[in-house]
Amino acid sequence: MLLEIKDLRIDGSDLDGKTVEIVKGVSLSVDRGQVLGLIGESGAGKSTIGLAALGYVRPGCRFTGGSVRLDGQDVVNAPLDLLLQIRGRKVAYVAQSAAASFNPAHRLIDQICEVHQRHGLGPRADAEKRTVELFRKLGLPAPENFGQRYPHQVSGGQLQRAMTVMALIAKPDLVVFDEPTTALDVTTQIEVLAAMRAAIREEGAAALYVTHDLAVVAQVADKILVLRHGNAVELGDTRQVLEAPREEYTRALVSVRKSESNERGAHAKAPVLEVQSIDAAYGQQKVLFDVSLLVEHAATVAVVGESGSGKSTLARVITGLLPPSKGRIRFQGEDLSPALAGRTKEHRRRLQLIYQMPDVAVNPRHTVLEIIGRPLTFYAGLRGADVRRKVEELLARIELPAHFADRFPGELSGGQKQRVCIARALAAEPELIICDEVTSALDPLVADEILKLLLKLQDEQGVSYLFITHDLATVKAIAHEVVVMQRGRVVDSGRKEEVMAPPFHDYTGKLLRSVPEMRTDWLDEVLAGRV
């Protein structure tokens, strides 16, 4: 038994300094060479447990009970100098954001070898040799020279792999991965995932793999522990948890990932939005090339592509934040002024935008009443009691209780904030809502509810959506039409059933195959297919 956690309890404090239990008596064990996936939504305590394996708690938190034994050694009560010997040497940590974990002022090789030398594992030359060997194992380009680069000179996926190298350099018995692929694109994620898994296996290390994505954990873990609100919900072999979950909550998590697709009838009215051969540039750098698309009344068009494909830029062009250098935009048969300043209040009202990050999309110092009420006052001239009545009506429509009107955003969860953003857009009674990655910052169950809400509102009000996303599961769930973008160009488009069924366009096929599926051998099949 390499890692043994028994009845672990950790307290933290909330905003008011009140003590809350983050981990409420969780037990788990990891054998040598075994990978255990910790899965749950945010707030489940999974990262806290991962860090506890290093004998570490975040500032403001403390161990209140239970034990954590690493190779028989109690790490909860161990003195700091012993912990410093253990960390990096026996147990290593790979953080979610590699970019925030590397020092931008030093070369990668120096930062990686530092671990080796700090633990006195031999001369620098040995450390460099091992680093290069690990670079090769993790499939990094030009492994001999890769370490000479600075963190900003490599891509996000490469940096994440470099961080894995740093974790593996001292041949630790246990590696804690804390959402290592969450910040990456689907296509990059596969490569990082495959490299990490191969490295773990070849090195014979055990791992704790923390993630919120069941499909990811399915590829790497031997066993899965499902967590919720600091409690263990279900522990089992990966295959069993995915195929025959015992607990209600696990079933909900699994079924979200398999979400039904949205099949709805055709539409008759004139198109709401026509984008005609748009070019756009940031300064000298051209980012959109001859992009055209059409959004019908009460329809949902999904724009998909990796980051950097220009899909968010397209949203900026349509909203008027970035005037295009060529082409035109027509809205319900009228020409839209390319620049925001030239648009009428009426045009602005009819075209609304919902953002990716609900946290920064609403003013933290405004109450929900002010946030949703402002468009009512601004566009429709409502005042006083009328505003409150209408806001409460909108709150009911987004399924929040009326007393939420007096809350501040800080008192809402991420999903509730996103609902408020939706209500703010609805308050303007728009014809078209542009949804810019509206679910990607949310937990899967919450995201699913938001999508259901958007579908319901479309049914009730006949509003159209332009849905910008990199998540193909979302596209399957809600889109009628799909536009696939790559490097600023539309490479594929049409009805969802046609675009997302064989024969695929090359790039669409690659995107589709990159979405992790909840089968344990999915990653192997994809990798086999690529060769």
Next chain:
Amino acid sequence: MGRLFQRMPWITRLGLMLVVLFALAALFGPFVAPYPEAATVGDVWQPIGTEGFLFGTDTLGRDMLSRLLYGAQRSIGLALIITVISFTVGAICGFLAAIAGGWVDQLASRIVDVFMSFPALILALLVLSVMGSSLPVLVLTLAFIDGTRVFRLARAVAVDLNVLEFVEAARLRGEGQWWIARKEILPNALPMLLAEFGVRFCFSFLLISALSFLGLGIQPPAADWGGMVKDNAQALAFGLPAPLLPAGCIALLTISVNLVVDFMLDQAARRSRRG
């Protein structure tokens, strides 16, 4: 508010109590002062604790306690007026420059840079010796100098806020710049500005004291703490503590305000960290 007081470390509580004490002295000082401000009422440089003169007398035989109380009102009151003016003007200009961006921002920022490149005291001395030291000139000069610093801070904070999506959402809705500054930026910049208010208050207070010490600030016989240090400076040569009393008040008030400000900054940082 009571909970906030509970959470304060003892040193902050001490600072807060001193700030309140000074504020009360500034508000009611002239009413409770035993003697008029400029009347010679006793012998020169009576020591502390002399019968009838709790803090002794000054270089002209005026009552130190009375002059300290009058001086509190003048020094603290003026510093407060200067800080309020500089914040109102500086913050509004800073916000608007950040929201407008482009050449408006560039022009305003460069003008402010020019004035900030002069040390505050030198600039104040220059203006006051050319224009002559009257109260309005003093107040406006110091408010302007302070205002450039406030502009810098307000602009920097607003630039950060301006790129957030709730501001973009307001702009997409069609809101005007004034509305954005007032409703979207100001409430979020307020904690930072309030903390800076304390610091800037201390600076303008010290600057007034320094100018008075140099003879270009508040003119005699009006009492103010900086001038009182100057008037009584020679007493030190005779081993008398007279100048140390106003100097001590200046130091104590500055430190107390800073203690309170530190705590407020701490709280604001904690809140923003937890989102």
